[in-house]
Amino acid sequence: MSFNRIAIYGHRGWVGSPVLHALVAAGAPIKVLHRAGSDISSLPKGVTTAEVDLDDAQTLVPALQDIDIVLSFAARDVVPKQHSFIKAIPSTNVKLFVPSDLGFRVDKQGLSVPVNKAKQDVEEAAKAAGIPTSVVLVGAFTESALAFPILGIDVSGNRIIATGDSANQQLTFCTRNYVAAAYASIFAKTAPSQLQGRAIGLSEFKATGDEIAAVLREKHGAEPQKFVHSLEKVDSEIEQCVKNGTPTALSWYCRKAWGTGDLVKGLGKDIWEVEGYQKATLRGLLLEGKLESYKEIPPQIKQLFDAAFH
Ligand SMILES: NC(=O)c1ccc[n+]([C@@H]2O[C@H](COP(=O)([O-])OP(=O)(O)OC[C@H]3O[C@@H](n4cnc5c(N)ncnc54)[C@H](OP(=O)(O)O)[C@@H]3O)[C@@H](O)[C@H]2O)c1
Structure with missing residues (x-):
């Protein structure tokens, strides 16, 4: 099985940072998408970078040309800016988009909380645009x-x-380390076609x-x-x-x-276990x-x- 080529947005984030290191340790080729001014001075060896602006989808198109999977760990307040990925991905060969979620499926009352609604809007817009999408749910x-x-x-x-x-x-x-290990175990090598459309639950x-x-x-x-x-x-x-x-x-x-x-x-029934x-x-x-x-x-x-x- 070959590695997926993975782009990560949110490499310095509380969740994104350990995920980046776990994926690098697993051997996956990683490109960090970062905003202007974001510190990229201490990235692990071999990680490539591209400066992007989530307010301008056109900056994402060239950055995503050689990418199979986009993993986003955008901060809570930045969730709506992920619509830029939805605008850009159709002009690329990206095979799977995994927006920032890391929560759990909520009911109507849960959707009255703005961040939950924003996450659902991104996921639905991606699906409506025909973009293969999956989310990771953590509790x-x-x-x-x-x-x-x-x-x-x-x-x-x-x-x-x-x-x-x-x-x-x-x-x-879940501990943050477990989530990082799970992202590596899910995304490093699994064929994107096997992941699309799934809401993958993690429970340590x-x-x-x-x-x-x-x-x-x-x-x-x-x-x-x-x-x-x-x-x-x-x-x-x-x-x-x-x-x-x-x-x-x-x-x-x-x-x-x-x-x-x-x-x-x-968390649903599609629970991913991290072997070993x-x-x-x-x-x-x-x-x-x-x-x-x-x-x-x-x-x-x-x-x-x-x-x-x-
Ligand atoms: N279920 C739970 O208990 C739980 C707990 C925590 C988080 N979460 C979820 O996990 C996801 C990631 O959260 P996090 O806490 O890891 O996020 P975070 O550390 O606050 O930030 C993640 C990334 O967002 C980028 N960012 C921040 N402000 C931005 C802006 N104005 N424009 C563009 N990019 C910006 C940052 O980029 P720079 O590197 O350039 O600064 C950073 O790398 C969210 O969906 C959150 O809701 C869930």
Whole structure:
């Protein structure tokens, strides 16, 4: 099996950066597409580059001439700019477009959250343009969900929010390293024709709210402080956040989807397993210090997450 020629947008990003290194380690030929001024000084050996401007689709056409697969890790606010790929790809020989997603399939309420809607719009526009497309769905990243109380799990403060039935419902987690290994295992060599049209789910491990609370208890030697949020309360919080443009709308929605079981269902049935990978465990991350840090979050956003514990 030969390698796919892969273009990556978002090489310095929190997700894109480890994926780039995993694909290079797997041996795939990589071209980094970067915006003007983006640092390309420390790319792994052999990686080629092309400067592009997501506001100008014409800059993408020459950059994509010798590419089989485009992997985009555009930041949340940049998701709509990916429509430029959709304009450019028909003038190239690209065989698969994988837009920035890394979330889970959401319902109508989930689509009221702007970033979810923007991701769906990109995927649908790509399909409507006849571009072979697939997405990778992740659920929760351990680094964001366990290092910050985004999902109502406050590891250092020994607190947990039960939303709806989240005490008994599973939450599905991936470490960033697992996601990187999965991208390499999926995209380095698989024929693009076998990947198109798929929503590929990744799940490194799952845990219910009660299982997470038990590990917190073991970690702190004390019962975690528990808060209970009804689904009605969360519905009203989501509605208010969407109306006011508050950035925690996604976090409330994810907690609800956990509490109804929709988050696990939203990964779909096409789950990709990374052969030979030693998966992380909740106990390993929380009790053996294996949890890695997340990117810096502004203090005012941290305060919003904190305010949910009541
Ligand atoms: N499920 C989860 O828990 C979870 C958690 C985190 C992320 N995600 C998803 O993963 C995807 C990637 O997120 P991320 O956190 O890795 O993103 P990120 O680190 O914030 O940024 C990724 C890339 O976006 C580019 N970018 C930033 N602003 C730009 C602009 N104005 N114009 C053009 N390019 C710009 C950056 O390019 P430069 O290198 O030039 O700066 C960067 O490399 C998103 O879809 C996000 O929603 C999911």
